[in-house]
Amino acid sequence: MNAPVLLQAPRLQSALARFPRDRAMWIDGRDDRGTGERIERFSPAHGALVTRAPRGGRADAERAIAAARRAFDDGPWPRMTASERAGVLLKTADVIDRDGDLLAHLDSLESGKPVAQARGEIEGAADIWRYAAALARTLHGESYASLGSARLGFVLREPVGVVSIITPWNFPLLIVSQKLPFALAAGCTCVVKPSEMRSASTLHLAHLLDETGLPKGACNVVTGYGPEVGAPMTTDPRVDMISFTGSTAVGRAAMAATSATLKKLSMELGGKNPQIVSADADLEAAVDACTFGAYFNAGECCNAGSRILVQREIAKDFVARLAEASRQVIVGDRLDLETKVGAIISADHLSKIEQHVAAAKGAGATLPIGGERLISEGLFMAPTIVDNVDPSMQIASDEVFGPVVSVMTFETIDDAIRLANATAYGLSASVWSRDIDTAVNVGRGVRAGTVWVNTFMDGTPELPFGGYSQSGLGRELGHSAVADYTEEKTFHVHNGPRTNWWLPRAATRN
Ligand code: NDP
Numbered sequence: 001m002n003a004p005v006l007l008q009a010p011r012l013q014s015a016l017a018r019f020p021r022d023r024a025m026w027i028d029g030r031d032d033r034g035t036g037e038r039i040e041r042f043s044p045a046h047g048a049l050v051t052r053a054p055r056g057g058r059a060d061a062e063r064a065i066a067a068a069r070r071a072f073d074d075g076p077w078p079r080m081t082a083s084e085r086a087g088v089l090l091k092t093a094d095v096i097d098r099d100g101d102l103l104a105h106l107d108s109l110e111s112g113k114p115v116a117q118a119r120g121e122i123e124g125a126a127d128i129w130r131y132a133a134a135l136a137r138t139l140h141g142e143s144y145a146s147l148g149s150a151r152l153g154f155v156l157r158e159p160v161g162v163v164s165i166i167t168p169w170n171f172p173l174l175i176v177s178q179k180l181p182f183a184l185a186a187g188c189t190c191v192v193k194p195s196e197m198r199s200a201s202t203l204h205l206a207h208l209l210d211e212t213g214l215p216k217g218a219c220n221v222v223t224g225y226g227p228e229v230g231a232p233m234t235t236d237p238r239v240d241m242i243s244f245t246g247s248t249a250v251g252r253a254a255m256a257a258t259s260a261t262l263k264k265l266s267m268e269l270g271g272k273n274p275q276i277v278s279a280d281a282d283l284e285a286a287v288d289a290c291t292f293g294a295y296f297n298a299g300e301c302c303n304a305g306s307r308i309l310v311q312r313e314i315a316k317d318f319v320a321r322l323a324e325a326s327r328q329v330i331v332g333d334r335l336d337l338e339t340k341v342g343a344i345i346s347a348d349h350l351s352k353i354e355q356h357v358a359a360a361k362g363a364g365a366t367l368p369i370g371g372e373r374l375i376s377e378g379l380f381m382a383p384t385i386v387d388n389v390d391p392s393m394q395i396a397s398d399e400v401f402g403p404v405v406s407v408m409t410f411e412t413i414d415d416a417i418r419l420a421n422a423t424a425y426g427l428s429a430s431v432w433s434r435d436i437d438t439a440v441n442v443g444r445g446v447r448a449g450t451v452w453v454n455t456f457m458d459g460t461p462e463l464p465f466g467g468y469s470q471s472g473l474g475r476e477l478g479h480s481a482v483a484d485y486t487e488e489k490t491f492h493v494h495n496g497p498r499t500n501w502w503l504p505r506a507a508t509r510n
Pocket of ligand 1: 166167168169170171175193194195196197224225226227229230231234245246247248249250251253254268269270271301302303399401427467471472
């Protein structure tokens with residue numbers, strides 16, 4: 001495998017010159033610099049300073065929550081018609097498209113992901129805003145005329161209130177777009193905390209929302225570290241709901257923190273997703289999908305197909321083909337349009353990935369390809385296959401979150417299902433088979449929120465996304481994505497003869 005080539009300084013400088021390095025938080029409809037303390041974000045590929053954002057704290061989070069509360073209790077947003085709210089969401093989609101190139105560069109330079117991939121994510125994000133606008137206008141409750149002639153029942157859907165939205169670093173604009181437009185469509189107001197490593201595109205989004213007419217206070221963005229900004233967002237009694245995406249460990253802690261004030265929760269957490277390859281699969285297609293699933297976004301992806309379960313009789317051939325495909329994956333500079341795998345998010349994270357691989361090797365696994373960082377400058381990890389993994393090894397169940405895929409073998413379809421379900425996670429799975437019974441039976445047997453059959457990582461806003469078990473609570477996207485940000489209010493309406501409860505039955509009025 002060739003070492004990645006870093007682009008020359010002039011190209012990087014021209015990319016950096018496209019946006020202001022210094023960013024402010026967005027609170028109550030204006031830029032807010034907090035205490036003035038900053039977090040600097042350096043590009044993980046080039047080491048260049050990319051952005052500076054305020055290091056917010058409890059006071060900033062509380063100011064943002066107060067603004068969101070005022071905007072909900074007294075502001076126009078929850079009282080506007082669905083058509084008016086949808087109008088703002090549609091305009092937001094348009095300005096996301098307009099600024100797509102800038103947003104893609106922000107995400108790419110802060111994270112290390114290829115700019116071409118980031119561009120696709122921004123287009124996907126705009127599409128989600130449009131879908132949320134459509135749902136805004138179809139949100140409705142229920143009515144019951146079946147309760148007798150003297151009674152009608154209605155179920156109203158009302159916005160849940162103030163929502164804390166907490167997002168991770170791997171897909172900043174895409175993940176906030178799986179939450180914020182639906183919360184806004186329902187009439188909620190929000191406080192958003194992006195990861196401190198990747199806040200620029202979310203801050204830019206706040207300005208776009210201002211441009212498209214979102215009332216002040218309806219969306220606030222506070223930057224900073226989880227314990228300093230995220231924690232108060234989970235405990236404040238003025239917050240009604242938490243929508244969190246991140247690791248299972250932090251999600252659990254956030255959930256525990258909400259218990260004193262009993263908030264509504266939506267949790268999208270980690271995954272260790274199996275790709276199950278049966279002996280009768282279209283091997284070329286399966287190898288391609290497994291390569292993509294393992295290395296897309298440098299494997300820093302909740303949905304990564306990080307566990308390949310392959311039927312024993314084809315395992316040797318399959319691993320050889322996978323290694324050959326892995327060898328051809330272009331790892332390199334995110335600004336090069338040919339790059340498929342960029343840099344790893346941070347030096348700490350790269351070390352953790354290496355430790356996972358070293359532990360697997362120490363436990364007896366083999367490495368047909370990869371296993372090492374690629375060059376000393378820039379944080380690049382070689383696409384890595386860990387073969388001969390035993391289910392008892394840590395790497396069989398831990399989320400590595402890097403370009404590392406473990407391979408295990410199975411004999412029968414029942415074994416495959418057992419192996420697939422042998423982790424605490426349940427986010428997604430794929431099955432590769434030309435046999436309809438195998439595909440359907442595996443799909444029904446695995447405990448996962450999404451099952452792909454002879455495909456991998458397809459997504460569309462129309463279909464819900466989320467996990468079983470330790471991969472989360474609830475679903476995002478799909479037709480109920482706006483309803484998830486509502487409370488149901490039951491109305492009983494009496495329209496017939498009265499009875500007096502305290503009078504004897506015989507004396508009641510007719
Ligand atoms: P983390 O769980 O470390 O962080 C997620 C967010 O929570 C960050 O904004 C973080 O802030 C914040 N946070 C940290 N501590 C607290 C706290 N005490 N209270 C409230 N918020 C807090 O995840 P990563 O950012 O490392 O992202 C990677 C993880 O996200 C992986 O496990 C991945 O599987 C998961 N993920 C799940 C997805 C899904 O849809 N199921 C999609 C994408 C990712 P900060 O980091 O700034 O300190």
